[in-house]
Amino acid sequence: MTHYLLLFxxxxxxxxxxxxxxxxxxxxxxxxxxxxxxTVLRHLFYNSGRLTTYCFLGGIAGSxxxxxxxxxxxxxxxxxxxxxxxxxxxAVVAGVLMITMALQFFGLLQGFHRFAVGFxxxxxxxxxxxxxxxxxxxxxxxxxxxxxxxxxxxVYAFAAQAIxxxxxxxxxxxxxxxxxxxxxxxLMMGGIGRLLExxxxxxxxxxxxxxxxxxxxxxxxxxxxxxxxxDGLSGHGGHLW
Amino acid sequence: MTAAADALCSHCxxxxxxxxxxxxxxxxxxxxxxxxxxxxxxxxxxxxxxxxAAWLLIRLGVGGFLSMNIMLISLLxxxxxxxxxxxxxxxxxHLLLWILATPxxxxxxxxxxxxxxxxxxxxxxxASTLVVLGVGxxxxxxxxxxxxxxLHVYFDTATMVLMFFTLGRYLEAAGRARAARDLGPLxxxxxxxxTVVEGASQQRLPVRExxxxxxxxxxxxxRIPVDGMVLEGESQADEAVITGESRPVSKMIGASVIAGSIxxxxxxxxxxxxxxxxxxxxxxxxxxxDALIRRSPTQRMADRVxxxxxxxxxxxxxxxxxxxxxxxxxxxxxxxxxxxxxVACPCAVGLAAPLATSLGIGQLARRGCVVRSPAALEAxxxxxLLAFDKTGTLTAGKAHLAGIESEGVEDDEVLARAxxxxxxxxxxxxxxxxxxxxxRGLEPxxxxxxxxxxxxxxxGAADGQAxxxxxxxxxxxLGWPLPPSLAARARVLEASGHSVVYVGWAERVHAVLSxxxxxxxxxxxxxEALRRCGLRVALLTGDLAEVAQRIALAVGxxxxxxxxxxxxxxxxxxxxxxxxxxxxMTGDGLNDGPVLAGADVGIAVGSATDLxxxxxxxxxxxxxxxxxxxxxxxxxxxxxxxxxxxxxxxGYNLSAVALAALGLLQPVLAAAIMAGSxxxxxxxxxxxxxxxxxxxxxxxxxxxxxxxxxxxxxxxASAVAVGSSAAIQDA
Numbered sequence: 011m012t013h014y015l016l017l018f019x020x021x022x023x024x025x026x027x028x029x030x031x032x033x034x035x036x037x038x039x040x041x042x043x044x045x046x047x048x049t050v051l052r053h054l055f056y057n058s059g060r061l062t063t064y065c066f067l068g069g070i071a072g073s074x075x076x077x078x079x080x081x082x083x084x085x086x087x088x089x090x091x092x093x094x095x096x097x098x099x100x101a102v103v104a105g106v107l108m109i110t111m112a113l114q115f116f117g118l119l120q121g122f123h124r125f126a127v128g129f130x131x132x133x134x135x136x137x138x139x140x141x142x143x144x145x146x147x148x149x150x151x152x153x154x155x156x157x158x159x160x161x162x163x164x165v166y167a168f169a170a171q172a173i174x175x176x177x178x179x180x181x182x183x184x185x186x187x188x189x190x191x192x193x194x195x196x197l198m199m200g201g202i203g204r205l206l207e208x209x210x211x212x213x214x215x216x217x218x219x220x221x222x223x224x225x226x227x228x229x230x231x232x233x234x235x236x237x238x239x240x241d242g243l244s245g246h247g248g249h250l251w
Numbered sequence: 252m253t254a255a256a257d258a259l260c261s262h263c264x265x266x267x268x269x270x271x272x273x274x275x276x277x278x279x280x281x282x283x284x285x286x287x288x289x290x291x292x293x294x295x296x297x298x299x300x301x302x303x304a305a306w307l308l309i310r311l312g313v314g315g316f317l318s319m320n321i322m323l324i325s326l327l328x329x330x331x332x333x334x335x336x337x338x339x340x341x342x343x344x345h346l347l348l349w350i351l352a353t354p355x356x357x358x359x360x361x362x363x364x365x366x367x368x369x370x371x372x373x374x375x376x377x378a379s380t381l382v383v384l385g386v387g388x389x390x391x392x393x394x395x396x397x398x399x400x401x402l403h404v405y406f407d408t409a410t411m412v413l414m415f416f417t418l419g420r421y422l423e424a425a426g427r428a429r430a431a432r433d434l435g436p437l438x439x440x441x442x443x444x445x446t447v448v449e450g451a452s453q454q455r456l457p458v459r460e461x462x463x464x465x466x467x468x469x470x471x472x473x474r475i476p477v478d479g480m481v482l483e484g485e486s487q488a489d490e491a492v493i494t495g496e497s498r499p500v501s502k503m504i505g506a507s508v509i510a511g512s513i514x515x516x517x518x519x520x521x522x523x524x525x526x527x528x529x530x531x532x533x534x535x536x537x538x539x540x541d542a543l544i545r546r547s548p549t550q551r552m553a554d555r556v557x558x559x560x561x562x563x564x565x566x567x568x569x570x571x572x573x574x575x576x577x578x579x580x581x582x583x584x585x586x587x588x589x590x591x592x593x594v595a596c597p598c599a600v601g602l603a604a605p606l607a608t609s610l611g612i613g614q615l616a617r618r619g620c621v622v623r624s625p626a627a628l629e630a631x632x633x634x635x636l637l638a639f640d641k642t643g644t645l646t647a648g649k650a651h652l653a654g655i656e657s658e659g660v661e662d663d664e665v666l667a668r669a670x671x672x673x674x675x676x677x678x679x680x681x682x683x684x685x686x687x688x689x690x691r692g693l694e695p696x697x698x699x700x701x702x703x704x705x706x707x708x709x710x711g712a713a714d715g716q717a718x719x720x721x722x723x724x725x726x727x728x729l730g731w732p733l734p735p736s737l738a739a740r741a742r743v744l745e746a747s748g749h750s751v752v753y754v755g756w757a758e759r760v761h762a763v764l765s766x767x768x769x770x771x772x773x774x775x776x777x778x779e780a781l782r783r784c785g786l787r788v789a790l791l792t793g794d795l796a797e798v799a800q801r802i803a804l805a806v807g808x809x810x811x812x813x814x815x816x817x818x819x820x821x822x823x824x825x826x827x828x829x830x831x832x833x834x835x836m837t838g839d840g841l842n843d844g845p846v847l848a849g850a851d852v853g854i855a856v857g858s859a860t861d862l863x864x865x866x867x868x869x870x871x872x873x874x875x876x877x878x879x880x881x882x883x884x885x886x887x888x889x890x891x892x893x894x895x896x897x898x899x900x901x902g903y904n905l906s907a908v909a910l911a912a913l914g915l916l917q918p919v920l921a922a923a924i925m926a927g928s929x930x931x932x933x934x935x936x937x938x939x940x941x942x943x944x945x946x947x948x949x950x951x952x953x954x955x956x957x958x959x960x961x962x963x964x965x966x967x968a969s970a971v972a973v974g975s976s977a978a979i980q981d982a
Contacts, residue, residue: 059316066319069326137308137425152312155319179330182323 014187017168020221021191024164033143035157039150052150059154064165064189065182068159072174072181076102079176098233103176104231111167112223116216133155164188167222174229221224261292291890310358311417317355318410321348325407326497345397345404353405356390359413362420376561378596385592385918387566388414392585403582412593412922419926423602426933445476461527469514469521478510478530479521486517494872495530495621511535511763538621538870542612547625548572549893550604557600563910564595571912579914581901587914594907599928603896606936611889619872620882627868631852631883635832637781638824640846641751641792641799642768643839644856644876645806651769652687652750656740657762663693665762669754671696672709680752680766684720686700704728708752718756726753726760733760748798768798773877780880782807784887789827791820791836791846820846837879854879881945888942896932903928941978 039056079096138160141153158165168188172181257450261281273282283292324344327333333341366379379940383715386409393404444455448466458476461467466482469475475488487499490512499515502508508521511532527533546554568591575584608625615622622628639645670688673681688695698718701711707728708721719729723741732755741751741763749765778788790811792799799813812823820836824846828834836843836850839857844866847853853866858875871878907924910916 059312061321062316062319065323069323073326138419141308141312146309148313149309151316152309155312155315156308177330178326182326 014183016221016225017171017184020218020225021168021188022194023191023221024188024218025192025195027056035138035153039142039153052147053197055147056150056157057193058155059151060158060196061154061186061189061193063155063158064168064185067165067169068172068181068183068185069178070181072175072178072184075176075181076178078173089239097174100176101229102173103232104170105226105228105233107156107170108167108222108226108229111163111170112219113228114163114219116219134205164218164222167226171225171229174232257456307362307417307421308363311414311421313360314355314410314414314417317358318407318414321351321407321410322357324348324351341402342397342400348404348406349394349397352390352393352410355410356386356413359410359417360386362414363416366466374475375558376565376668378561378650381561381564381568381592381596382413382416383588384565388585389918390426392582396582405582405586408586408589408918410587411919415598415922415926416920419929422930423933426606426937436674443474443476444453446470458527458533459521463523463525465523467521467523469519471514471516473514473517475508475510475512475514475519475521477521477523477527478525479508479523481508481519483520484518486519488513489513489515491618492616493533494874498823534619535616535619538623539612539616542624543609543624545624545626547604547608547629549629549897550608550625551602553603553897560595564591567908567912568592568595571914575914583914586918587911588918589906590911590914590918590921593918594911594916594925595904596925599900599925599932600897600904602929602932602936603900604893606933607889607892607896607939610936610939611885614885614939615882617876618878618881618945620878621870623868624681627852628886629893630833631835631869631886633833634786634835634883636789636827636834636851637879638789638791638820638827638834638836638842638846638850639808640836640838641790641794641802641818644837645774645790645808646768646770649768650683650750650766652683652764653767653769654744654765655762656737656744656765658734658737660761662762663691665754665764666691667693667696668698668713668718668756669752669764671698671713672701672711672718672720674698675701676703676709678709680750683766684752713756716757719755720752720754725754729755729765731755731758731760737763743907746797748795748801768802770802770805771876775857777877777879778807783884784880784883786883791815791823793817793820816847817843821849824850837876878945883944885939885942888939892936892939896935899935900932926967 035056039052075097078100137156138151138153141149141156168185175181175184261283269537273280281292324347328341328344333344360383360890363379363382366377367383370377371380379491389405389409389412393406393409396402396404398600431759443458445458445461447454447456448463448468453468458625459479465477467477467479473485481502481504483504485504486502488502488508490500490509492511493509498514501630502514502517502519507524508514508519509532510527510530530540568588571591572584575587579587604625608628611628612622613627615898622631657665666684666688669684670693673684685695687845698711699797701709703709704721704725706722707725708719710717710719710721710729711723717729719725719731723733737760741753744751744763744765749767752764752766753760754764781788788808790799790803790806790808792802792811792813793815794813796813799811803809803811810827815823820843824836825836828851833851835852835854836846837854837856838847839855847867852868854869854871855867856871856876869882871882903924907916907921911921
């Protein structure tokens with residue numbers, strides 16, 4: 011459970027990044043002419059759309075990890091090792107990815123955006139723009155869902171974490187914890203607009219980077235240290251449900 | 252943009268790392284910390300555009316929300332979250348899935364259902380019908396299972412299949428919209444607006460209402476709507492759409508401007524020289540629109556296959572269900588049938604050709620090359636033999652001073668005296684001689700008492716001596732002796748197809764000027780480039796054999812036939828084609844109508860009238876011969892794209908149907924590959940946007956000639972008429 015709490019906190023700290031990147035969307039959704047309740051509903055719709063996408067990505071990532079780590083899976087077959095070895099390697103890879111993302115948050119590394127250019131990017135842009143302008147009660151959900159797929163280093167980092175869990179359910183939970191962490195700030199954003207100064211948000215982003223760095227180190231540790239099993243620190247294993 | 256502003260992300264205002272991401276937004280350079288911020292910024296500040304697909308997107312988003320939730324819950328069930336003590340929850344979870352799936356099906360499946368219904372009423376079975384039947388069966392089966400308390404429900408399969416189909420549709424729409432944005436300006440020529448200035452007032456008028464003499468104001472960045480002349484202002488114009496050349500051309504007061512070109516950096520006031528809907532630009536746009544409406548032969552073939560395959564696939568799906576029901580439980584057999592229906596959906600086949608063809612036609616039109624139809628574009632890609640007409644196609648079509656043979660006098664004196672006479676003549680050769688004189692910086696000798704002797708030449712008096720230039724007959728009329736060595740050289744020149752002009756003064760012939768219709772400077776490099784494309788090149792001309800041989804040699808063509816009538820050219824082309832697949836004929840479009848029409852692909856260079864007359868399948872801009880290798884490259888790229896698209900689409904469909912019928916393919920996986928397949932076809936087609944721009948092959952190298960080149964001629968001068976002993980026959 012501590013693990014998920016850590017993820018939640020990382021998500022909360024990371025939402026200072028969200029405010030800069032996605033806060034604009036929340037602001038643009040603005041107030042509903044139908045009153046306060048309608049406004050709250052609208053933002054809940056938007057955020058639950060986002061959360062659903064995150065969970066979905068987490069589920070996919072976890073399943074992918076599981077696929078890699080089963081005895082027939084790629085990682086295991088390539089290394090000729092046991093299931094445990096496959097999961098350890100996955101943890102190290104995910105940890106390195108997370109540290110890379112964290113360095114990006116400190117402005118020390120760039121270059122991940124080079125993966126996604128061209129057709130995908132422009133289509134995405136046009137999609138989000140037309141959803142922002144679209145009328146109708148359902149548009150905020152759609153906006154949230156599409157927004158969730160916005161290429162964001164924060165999401166990449168947590169998706170990497172989800173892969174390393176090597177199972178669908180913990181993958182979902184990882185992303186859910188992160189997504190819920192971003193809820194308060196993003197909900198607030200919809201109501202009060204852009205309040206925080208860039209300086210403060212910068213500190214927030216550094217904080218998020220620090221959390222992700224820490225998580226990355228823990229994840230690598232899970233892979234490298236012999237005394238801690240792959241599930242050692244994460245605390246998941248099915249008994250949550 | 253200042254250095255300080257550069258250090259912050261334009262969107263989230265956070266400091267940027269060492270390597271910012273740069274994009275041009277609304278003409279300004281912006282820096283971003285990450286790709287997500289770049290997209291978010293584009294969304295916020297990009298030009299807002301109405302997009303028809305917005306409603307589809309909302310469907311997709313809401314459907315995605317519901318189906319992702321269904322998927323998550325189903326994942327939990329598969330992961331064994333509801334076992335043991337929680338097993339009593341399972342029926343309720345199934346009910347929840349049903350509740351979520353019903354609106355998801357309505358939202359995502361609605362358009363498919365409507366499409367299937369409308370087509371069904373007309374007795375047609377489409378891809379939508381297959382999807383609706385398959386998904387409907389899975390949904391109904393699952394609903395019955397919930398009521399019966401069974402353990403197996405397939406709401407996730409039903410919604411995810413629809414989800415992927417809708418996603419495929421959406422990406423398809425996005426790809427089309429992108430291609431349409433590219434073609435937009437080409438289709439909008441007549442609906443464009445012009446700012447007409449009348450006295451102090453300005454008024455926006457549709458281009459078709461602009462007439463000759465009206466004053467039109469064009470702002471920087473706008474497209475020049477009419478042909479005309481600059482009255483005020485200074486700017487640069489991009490005339491690629493008419494001339495194929497993308498170098499900016501500077502426009503000062505008095506310069507003529509062409510409709511369709513883009514005014515780059517200065518405001519211009521233009522006096523229109525003709526009706527707005529009669530410009531070459533408007534003609535190009537009309538042709539492009541006509542071409543886009545027609546379907547290519549490949550697409551017609553694909554459509555026929557699709558129409559026939561619907562009922563067959565439905566039958567196969569039903570057979571699959573029945574077959575597997577013998578061995579498996581009913582729900583498994585049903586899933587196998589659903590997988591067959593899903594993978595059989597031939598979306599990608601339908602997309603294979605149209606997008607690639609329109610992009611190719613648009614690419615060509617933007618450089619002033621107009622293709623009559625998609626069929627012509629496909630044929631051009633398959634051409635193996637390319638025949639050329641000579642005059643006006645490989646040559647300038649105008650006389651050109653090729654050399655001077657003199658005896659006992661300086662070349663410069665000959666030219667100066669001849670030019671003094673020819674100043675008084677309108678003859679085509681006169682222009683050639685005057686141009687050569689000017690190129691050498693010579694002053695024509697002042698000549699008086701000039702008299703033109705029709706059909707023979709011209710005579711006068713300079714420095715108190717009689718001077719004459721013209722045919723051998725003129726010289727013998729005058730009784731001036733022709734030195735035997737000069738006569739011999741003149742005979743050699745005439746035999747090789749040159750026109751000769753004798754120049755004499757002081758009672759004697761002193762020199763022979765040879766005139767020639769010279770090959771275009773770009774002809775040789777163009778033909779070499781075509782050869783490198785693997786094409787056989789031939790020359791078909793109505794001219795004398797000697798001329799044909801000399802030009803063929805000069806431009807590097809090794810097959811030629813001379814002395815052909817227009818009809819004879821057509822026969823010769825048929826003969827050459829015999830063993831060589833498709834044949835194309837390139838002419839100037841003026842006097843080779845029959846052969847252009849008779850060829851598999853008729854190519855006209857520079858003839859605007861042909862756009863209207865429809866004699867040619869492809870019209871290149873004036874002076875656009877050098878673009879031919881590029882045009883063939885584009886045609887081949889389009890054909891390659893269509894073929895790879897079709898191969899992928901058919902190949903995928905066939906192998907996936909086989910796998911599905913064998914029960915080896917999950918329906919959701921099948922739908923995902925299906926959507927991916929459409930996207931792959933679109934992305935493959937959109938690659939055509941990035942074809943290289945045409946460039947003259949290695950610069951124009953002057954072709955090898957027998958005589959030194961004296962001066963290039965202004966190609967806009969009118970054609971030459973017969974005036975000397977040898978004629979330029981097919982001018």
